[in-house]
Amino acid sequence: MAQTDPQTGQNQLNIELDEETAEGVYSNLVMIAHSPEEFILDFIRVVPGVQKARVKSRIIVTPQHARRLLRALEDNINRYEQAHGTIEERSAPGQHIQFGGTAGEA
DSSP states (O other): OEEEOTTTOOEEEOOOOOHHHHHOOOOSEEEEEEOSSOEEEEEEEOOTTOSOOEEEEEEEEOHHHHHHHHHHHHHHHHHHHHHHOOOOOOSOTTSOOOOOSOOOOO
């Protein structure tokens, strides 16, 4: 429920984060689709040597929220790079993910 901050007079939203959600879900691939009404982001974990990957989380947002998400990501990436240096892209969009290391044997 939103509450009003007595000092600023602005609404504040109380956000709860349970323990399981706080742990997060690792993803190293995202597939994005859209329709006129929504954007669908499927977050996937690709594992080396496995030919199948499972969607770990699906997020569906409005086009307006997708635009705000893009701006928020740009802002956070800019702040990250100011603090830690430029993020180097290791593969071009559309290329397959390649993992380093040796092939495992059973």
